[in-house]
Amino acid sequence: MNHPLKRHEALKPLSKDHHHGLLLCWKIREGKKKDIAPERIKAYTDFFFNSQLKPHFRFEENEIFSLLGKDHPMVKKAETDHHRLKQLFTEEHNLEKSLSDIEKELEEHIRFEERVLFSEIQQEVSEEKLEDLKNKEEEIKTPDPDSWNDKFWARERS
Helix, strand or coil, X not given: CCCCCCCCHHHHHHHHHHHHHHHHHHHHHXXXXXXXXXXXXXXXXXHHHXXXXXXXXXXXXXXXXXXXXXXXXXXXXXXXXXXXXHHHHHCCCCHHHHHHHHHHHHXXXXXXXXHHHHHHXXXXXXXXXXXXXXXXXXXXXXXXXXXXXXXXXXXXXX
């Protein structure tokens, strides 16, 4: 029986970011279920993209992917995913479709990084390099993703 690898300390901050990304996908689904105007959902996804995802992608692209090498097939897939997601988040036309695509593709991307890419990194990269990574963790003070005032995803209080 395959037991999941315990997440290395150096990758835990990225896994926490991924958790927030999965919550974004859930929030998009909740907004759609409640027939929230796509413009309201898009305003939140813009905030999330600029405050959370851009710094996360930058850190992965600059520090994480190089651990396996730019030519590694998993790195190429992750970079392609990042490029596609950046396009989706900046799409201004057909909001409903781009929000659906963001919800689906971001979740798939996060699952890939968590289950496949990070496992590969933990198996292939030396402990020393992973420890070095902990020292490179960006001290970016990103706003809390829940600091957004329009919580369209929240349950109505009765």
